[in-house]
Amino acid sequence: DTAVSQTPKYLVTQMGNDKSIKCEQNLGHDTMYWYKQDSKKFLKIMFSYNNKELIINETVPNRFSPKSPDKAHLNLHINSLELGDSAVYFCASSPESQTDTQYFGPGTRLTVL
Amino acid sequence: GNSVTQMEGPVTLSEEAFLTINCTYTATGYPSLFWYVQYPGEGLQLLLKATKADDKGSNKGFEATYRKETTSFHLEKGSVQVSDSAVYFCAVANAGGTSYGKLTFGQGTILTVHP
Secondary structure (H helix, E strand, C coil): CCCEEEECCEEEECCCCCEEEEEEECCCCCEEEEEEECCCCCEEEEEEEECCEEEEECCCCCCEEEEEEECCEEEEEECCCCHHHCEEEEEEEECCCCCCCCEECCCEEEEEC | CCEEEECCCCEEEECCCCEEECEEEECCCCCEEEEEEECCCCCEEEEEEECCCCCEEEECCEEEECECCCCECCEEECCCCHHHCEEEEEEEECCCCCCCCCEEECCCEEEEEEC
């Protein structure tokens, strides 16, 4: 049973395109996150949703738009892709408590050519 | 905001060697502290955590103690194995306030263990 799943695992696309990454969790958690990991392995939070409500929105270009149709899903749509968007994007989820463990998906490696 | 500083890597050890990866943090209030591990090609998974001062987190032979006086959470293992080769991330999370559930990560330390 996959706890946090992401699709696709790999995404290669041209500059200027629009793409989406999907995330689903079957843990019954209330909170979901998107993180970006750069080529040096540095991880930074992008967004957090709690019960479909946006909680954390870090300084991310507005080309990035998260969407949460229900509390088990948090998708990430990226418009007008740029070379600098190339990274691994991780989805995660956690129960309601603010200090609970976060459970990460396997990641989506995005390459913008 | 919170910040985490980890020992720079990469770290290369022989099997059965002793491992220490240093981690210090800055945070307000009473944060929780975590070590996450990322095996090659995978997402992060929790290795251990501590939620209050002097707590010791432990898992799979790894240990870390929450030291509030030195704002540190160093990771140790007495005898590493080849299978421990991975990237290790120290992280801090605040309880309360507007940083709801936000994990702040260190830069990661790449560990390679040779037979």
